[in-house]
Amino acid sequence: MIYLDYAATTPMTARAIAAYSEAAQELAGNPSSLHDMGGRAAAAVTWARKVIAEELGVHEDGIIFTGSGTEGNLLGILSLAKGARGGKHIISCMAEHTSVHAALNTLEGEGYKVTRLPLTQEGIIDLASLEMAIRSDTTLISIQHANSEIGTVQPVKEIARIAKRFGVRIHVDCVQSFCKLDITDFSGEVDGITVSAHKVGGPKGCGAVYLNPRVRATPVFPGVTHEKGLRGGTLDTPSIVAMAVGVEEFKYNIDYQRQLRHDLLEGLDSSLFQVIEAPAENQLPNICGICMKGIEGQYVMLKLNEDGIYISTGSACDINSASGTKAILAMGKSLTEARQFFRISFGSETTHEEIATVNKALHRIATFVK
Incomplete structure (x- = not known):
């Protein structure tokens, strides 16, 4: 088995699994309960909140635990808007x-107007176009730090400066970049940040959103009492603890990931494959977006699966879409090109030998079809 779908999810680390099990056994109380069992659970949640806040470079008071990165994006955008x-x-x-x-x-259904910017041919948002899109009634900018399909990294620090100059709030989806890139470079300048546990060796079904305590956020469901009134439901203490352990333990060697990327892409025949990427300074190296010319990405994925090699055709949340990856379309490429797209994403356990095996398998598929 060769697993190369780390952008979709990472396996839980042994320490995170052990932490989850221990918390489930020893911290059975409700963190909101006032007795000692509740107090011990609350203390563990407080510790986890500090761990996530420290990694983000923000104040722990702004950390709201969620059930996923998806929920974090929904809650963050709706509350800030x-x-x-x-x-x-x-x-x-x-x-x-x-x-x-x-x-x-959802917001459009409530009367909001949304401007959705395209990407350049390098997969980056054009800053001049973004600034020109700001109007007198603009209240929020929401941008993904590292794209989950092609791995391009947006200039969030510069975007935050533009937003601040115009008095516009900014939310950043950092699910893919969390614990991989330096988010503290801009975290003090934004109003919302979304992260997820299972991208960094933690459990699925757990995430967090940072909402700047200095700005007003309206609850999506008024009247709930947990997480400062912004999210209802009893906190999942074991998952939250395991998430924090995953964050503490997660290691991302960017130089090693660049070496793996170089090995994969250098071995691809340019007459058969097209690589979708940005310049190195704007590229998360462990996410490789590729098109096999004339062959649908789903076919490539299924043929590799037969060999025990696991990749994807883009974000797992879009797996049933017939239109191909959003990132490719946003770059102005055709629907045919978008359907040829597939994604290979590495993790810390990926080896050079595995990359060599995948390279051979890809060329075998291309040669067989041609």
Whole structure:
């Protein structure tokens, strides 16, 4: 088995599994309960909140635990948009995660106007176009830091500066970049950040969203009492503890990931494959977006699966879409090109030998079809 779908999810680490099991056994109390069992669970949640906040470089008071990165995006965007005073215009990107589009669609149904920006041929948002899209009634910008399909990294620090100059709130989806890139470079300048546990060796079904305590956020469901009134439901203490352990333990060697990327892409015949990427400074190296010319990405994925090699055709949240990856379409490429797309994503356990095996398998598929 060769697993190369780390952008979809990472296996839980042994320490995270052990932490989950121990918390499930020893911290059975409700963190909101006032007795000692509740107090011990609450203390563990407080510790986890500090771990996530420290990694993000923000104040722990702004950390809200969620059931996923998807929920974090929904809660963050809706709460920040509805909490803003004045206009009802939002700027985002065509290539955002499905959960972001779901939040924007909800707001459009409530009378908001949304501008969705395309990507350049390098998969980057054009800053001049973004600034030109800002109107007098713009209240929120929501941008993904690292794209989950092609791995391009947006200039969030510069976007945050533009937003601040115009007095516009900004939310950033950092699910793919969390614990891989330095988010503290811009975290102090934004109003919302979404992260997820299972991308960094933690459990599925757990995530967090940072909402700047200095800005007004309106609850999506008014009247709930947990997480500062922004999210209802008893906290999942074992998952939260395991998430924090995963964050503490997660290691991302960017130089090693660049070596793996170089090995994979250097071995691809340019007459058969097209690589979708940005310049190195704007590229998360462990996510490789590739098109096999004339062959649908789903076919490539299924043929590799027969060999015990596991990749994807894009975001798992879009797996049933017939239109191909959003990122490719946002770059102005055709629907045919989008359907040829597949994604290979590495993790810390990926080896050079595995990359060599995949390279051979890809060329075998291309030669067989041709």
